[in-house]
Amino acid sequence: MANDNNFFQKWNRRDMLKTLGGIPLFGAVWYSGASLTGSAKREKQFLLETLNIKASPPPVSGPMSGKPVRLGIIGYGIRGEQLCRALGFASTAWLKEMHESSVKNPKDTRLAEFKAQENLNIKLAAICDVFDTRAEKALESFNKGDNKIKRFRTHTELINSGEVDAIVIAAPDHWHAPMAIEALNAGVHVYVEKPMTHNVSETYILRETVLKNPTTIFAVGHQHRQTQSFLTAQDIINKKILGHVSLVETNTNRNDDNGAWQYEIADTANPKTIDWDLFLGNAPKEDFNLEHFFRWRKWWAYGSGLSGDLMTHDYDRINCILRMGIPSSVTASGGIYTHRDGRNVPDVMQVNMEYPDFSTGGSQDAGKEKGMTFIYSATLGNQFDRGTVLMGHDGSMELGNRITVYADPRSTKYADLLKEQRIEAGVPIYQYDPSVNGTDAVTSATAKYFANKGLLWTYRDGKRVDSTFLHLREWLSCIRNGGTPSCSIKEGFEEAISAHMGGLSYKLGRRIDWDPIAQRIITKPGEDLDAILLANK
Amino acid sequence: MNTQKLTTVQNYALVLLRVLIGWHFLYEGIIKAYNPSWTSKGYLLSASILKPFFTWIASDSLVSVVDTLNIVGLIAVGASLLIGMKVRWGCIAGILLLLLYYLAHPPFPGLPQGPAEGSYWVVNKNLIEMVALWVIYQFPLISVFGIENLFLKKKTTTI
Numbered sequence: 001m002a003n004d005n006n007f008f009q010k011w012n013r014r015d016m017l018k019t020l021g022g023i024p025l026f027g028a029v030w031y032s033g034a035s036l037t038g039s040a041k042r043e044k045q046f047l048l049e050t051l052n053i054k055a056s057p058p059p060v061s062g063p064m065s066g067k068p069v070r071l072g073i074i075g076y077g078i079r080g081e082q083l084c085r086a087l088g089f090a091s092t093a094w095l096k097e098m099h100e101s102s103v104k105n106p107k108d109t110r111l112a113e114f115k116a117q118e119n120l121n122i123k124l125a126a127i128c129d130v131f132d133t134r135a136e137k138a139l140e141s142f143n144k145g146d147n148k149i150k151r152f153r154t155h156t157e158l159i160n161s162g163e164v165d166a167i168v169i170a171a172p173d174h175w176h177a178p179m180a181i182e183a184l185n186a187g188v189h190v191y192v193e194k195p196m197t198h199n200v201s202e203t204y205i206l207r208e209t210v211l212k213n214p215t216t217i218f219a220v221g222h223q224h225r226q227t228q229s230f231l232t233a234q235d236i237i238n239k240k241i242l243g244h245v246s247l248v249e250t251n252t253n254r255n256d257d258n259g260a261w262q263y264e265i266a267d268t269a270n271p272k273t274i275d276w277d278l279f280l281g282n283a284p285k286e287d288f289n290l291e292h293f294f295r296w297r298k299w300w301a302y303g304s305g306l307s308g309d310l311m312t313h314d315y316d317r318i319n320c321i322l323r324m325g326i327p328s329s330v331t332a333s334g335g336i337y338t339h340r341d342g343r344n345v346p347d348v349m350q351v352n353m354e355y356p357d358f359s360t361g362g363s364q365d366a367g368k369e370k371g372m373t374f375i376y377s378a379t380l381g382n383q384f385d386r387g388t389v390l391m392g393h394d395g396s397m398e399l400g401n402r403i404t405v406y407a408d409p410r411s412t413k414y415a416d417l418l419k420e421q422r423i424e425a426g427v428p429i430y431q432y433d434p435s436v437n438g439t440d441a442v443t444s445a446t447a448k449y450f451a452n453k454g455l456l457w458t459y460r461d462g463k464r465v466d467s468t469f470l471h472l473r474e475w476l477s478c479i480r481n482g483g484t485p486s487c488s489i490k491e492g493f494e495e496a497i498s499a500h501m502g503g504l505s506y507k508l509g510r511r512i513d514w515d516p517i518a519q520r521i522i523t524k525p526g527e528d529l530d531a532i533l534l535a536n537k
Numbered sequence: 538m539n540t541q542k543l544t545t546v547q548n549y550a551l552v553l554l555r556v557l558i559g560w561h562f563l564y565e566g567i568i569k570a571y572n573p574s575w576t577s578k579g580y581l582l583s584a585s586i587l588k589p590f591f592t593w594i595a596s597d598s599l600v601s602v603v604d605t606l607n608i609v610g611l612i613a614v615g616a617s618l619l620i621g622m623k624v625r626w627g628c629i630a631g632i633l634l635l636l637l638y639y640l641a642h643p644p645f646p647g648l649p650q651g652p653a654e655g656s657y658w659v660v661n662k663n664l665i666e667m668v669a670l671w672v673i674y675q676f677p678l679i680s681v682f683g684i685e686n687l688f689l690k691k692k693t694t695t696i
C-alpha cells in the first residue's frame with residue numbers, strides 16, 4: 001500500500017495520459033457507435049410508423065374437400081403442360097428430366113417442390129389437342145393409378161361428354177372465346193388463358209354468356225393476381241403514400257428466340273398428326289403450315305401481338321392494384337424491327353392509355369391533380385430491365401415480387417421530412433421483399449423476366465409458391481365453396497377491350513376512343529373493328 | 538524487442554497506427570453489436586473461393602455463433618489495441634479475422650469483386666491492415682501508450 005501511494009505520487013500528468021489515455025478514446029468510439037445505430041433504428045421505426053403500410057398476403061382460398069372435380073384440358077402445348085403440373089399432373093417426360101436434373105444439381109428443387117404441392121382433389125378426366133403427339137403424351141402420362149383420362153377429337157365433344165365438370169383452355173388465342181362460350185352454355189366451369197378474347201365482338205358475347213350463367217365459375221388465367229406483394233401495393237396506394245399517380249410505366253424487354261415466339265417445331269408434326277382445319281377454326285383459310293401451327297403468336301390471325309399477348313399481363317397487374325378499368329383513349333405505335341421473318345405482329349410496340357378522370361388522391365390543393373397515363377413499352381430486341389414504376393407527386397413505387405418506394409424530392413407530403421433530412425430522395429423509404437432470405441434459381445433470361453412480374457412464382461410465409469397453382473386453386477375453391485375468382489369477367493372484359501384498343505390503334509395509326517356510357521369503342525362509319533384487328537396486315 | 542532504439546517520433550507514429558487500427562476494429566464491432574438484424578450470412582454466402590467452408594459456417598446452426606464470435610472478436614481486438622493491453626494477442630486475433638474477410642472475397646483477377654469503394658488487384662485494405670497488425674506485433678509499444686504501463690511501472694518502482 002505504501003508502495004502504491006509512492007508509485008502514484010511519482011506519476012505526473014504525462015504518465016497518466018500515456019497509461020490511461022486509451023480509455024476515453026475507447027469510451028468515445030463506443031458511445032458514438034452505439035448512439036448512431038440507436039438513432040438510425042429510431043428513424044427507421046419512425047418512418048415505418050409514419051407510413052403505416054400493411055404488408056399482407058392475399059387471403060387463402062377455401063378447402064379442397066368433397067367430391068373430386070372432373071377436369072378437361074384443351075390444348076396441351078407449352079402452357080397446357082404448365083397448367084396440368086400446377087394441377088398436380090406432370091408428364092412422364094418432365095418427371096424424368098427433373099429427376100435427372102436434381103441428381104446432377106442438388107440445388108434444383110423443382111421436382112421436390114412439385115411433389116410437395118397440395119393435392120387439389122381433382123381428376124384429370126379429359127384431353128383435347130389437335131396434335132396427336134401432344135394428346136398422346138397426356139394420355140400416356142395421366143392414365144395412371146386411379147386417374148383415367150380420355151382423349152376427345154374436338155372441344156365440343158369434350159365439353160358435352162358429361163364426363164367433365166370444368167375445363168382449362170390453353171389453346172391459341174383465337175380459340176379462347178369460342179371454347180369458353182360453348183362450355184359456359186353447357187354449364188361447364190371455365191379457366192381460360194389470357195388474353196381473354198381475340199376480337200372485339202366475341203368479348204361482348206362472352207361477357208353476356210358469363211352473366212347469363214351465374215353458377216358457372218369463370219376465371220381468366222392472370223396468375224400474377226396471386227402475387228404476395230400486390231395487396232401491399234394496394235395499401236400503399238390507398239394510404240396515398242405516392243400521392244397523385246400521373247404516370248405508370250410498364251414494359252417488356254426480351255432478346256431471345258423463345259422470347260420472340262420462335263418456338264421449336266416438333267419433327268413428328270405433319271398433316272396426318274395435326275388436325276389442321278380444327279386448328280384454324282374461325283381463322284382465315286390457309287394451307288397446312290408448320291410455322292403457323294407452332295409459332296402462331298407471330299400472326300394476328302391466331303395471336304394478339306404484343307398488346308394482347310404480353311401487355312395484358314402488365315395491364316392486369318396494374319388494374320388489380322389501381323382498378324383503373326378501360327382507358328378513355330389509346331394510342332399505339334411500333335413496327336417489326338428485329339425479327340423480319342415473315343411475322344405480321346410488331347416486335348416493338350408502345351401503347352399509351354389515357355385516364356383523364358382517374359386519381360389515386362393527392363396531397364395538393366383540391367382539383368389541382370387529376371388524370372393518369374398508363375404506358376406499355378415493349379421490344380423483343382433488347383432485354384435491358386426497365387422495371388415497372390408507378391409515379392406519383394409524392395413518391396414512386398417500383399413493383400415486382402419486391403416493392404420499393406422512394407419519396408419524390410419535390411413532394412408536398414414529405415416536404416418537411418425532406419427538409420429535416422429525415423428522409424432522402426434516392427434512398428427507399430420503404431421496401432418489401434416477401435422472399436426475405438430465399439434465393440431463387442432462374443434458368444433463363446426470359447424466365448427471369450416472367451419471375452420479376454410474379455408470373456412464375458410468388459411467396460407465402462417466405463416460401464416460394466407457383467402462382468399458377470394458387471390461381472387455379474382459387475378457381476377450384478369458387479367451384480366448390482362459392483365466390484368469384486379474383487380475375488373473372490369484369491377484369492377480363494377490361495383486359496380484353498384495353499388490349500384490343502391498343503391493337504386497333506397500332507393498325508389504324510390513330511387514337512381509339514372509348515364511350516363509357518354506351519360501353520363501346522367509338523368507330524368511324526364503315527369501320528369493321530374485328531376485320532381490322534385480325535387482318536394479316 | 539523494445540530495446541531497439543526508436544526515436545520519439547517513430548514511437549508516436551507506430552502508436553498512432555495501433556490506436557487507429559484499434560479504433561477501426563472497435564467501431565466495426567460496436568455498430569454490429571447494436572444492430573440486432575446484422576448478420577454475416579450474406580457476406581459468407583457470397584464468398585468467391587473456399588465456398589464449402591464459408592457456406593458451412595453460414596449455415597443456420599452456426600451463423601449466430603459466428604456472428605457473436607465476430608462481434609466479440611472485433612470489440613476485443615479494438616479494445617486491446619486502443620487501450621494498450623495484451624496487444625500481441627490482439628494483433629494475432631485481428632490478423633485471423635482479417636484473413637477470413639480477405640479469403641471470403643479476395644481481390645484476385647477473374648473473381649467477382651462485389652461492391653468496393655476502390656480498385657484492387659491482389660492487395661486490398663484487409664491485407665494492408667493485416668500486415669500493419671504484424672508490424673504492431675513487433676512494436677506493441679505499451680510503455681509509450683498503454684494501460685499495461687500500470688503493471689510495468691509497478692514492477693520497476695518496486696524493484
Ligand SMILES: NC(=O)c1ccc[n+]([C@@H]2O[C@H](COP(=O)([O-])OP(=O)(O)OC[C@H]3O[C@@H](n4cnc5c(N)ncnc54)[C@H](O)[C@@H]3O)[C@@H](O)[C@H]2O)c1
Nearest residue numbers: 075076077078079128129130131170171173193194278279
Ligand atoms: N398465363 C401465362 O403466363 C401464359 C403463359 C404461356 C401461354 N399462355 C397462354 O396459353 C395459351 C397457349 O399458349 P402455348 O404457348 O401453350 O401455345 P402452344 O402452341 O404451345 O399450345 C397450344 C396447344 O393447343 C393445341 N390446339 C390448337 N388448336 C386447338 C383446338 N382447336 N383444339 C384443341 N387443341 C388445340 C395445339 O395443338 C397446342 O398443343 C395462349 O393463349 C397463351 O397466351 C399464358
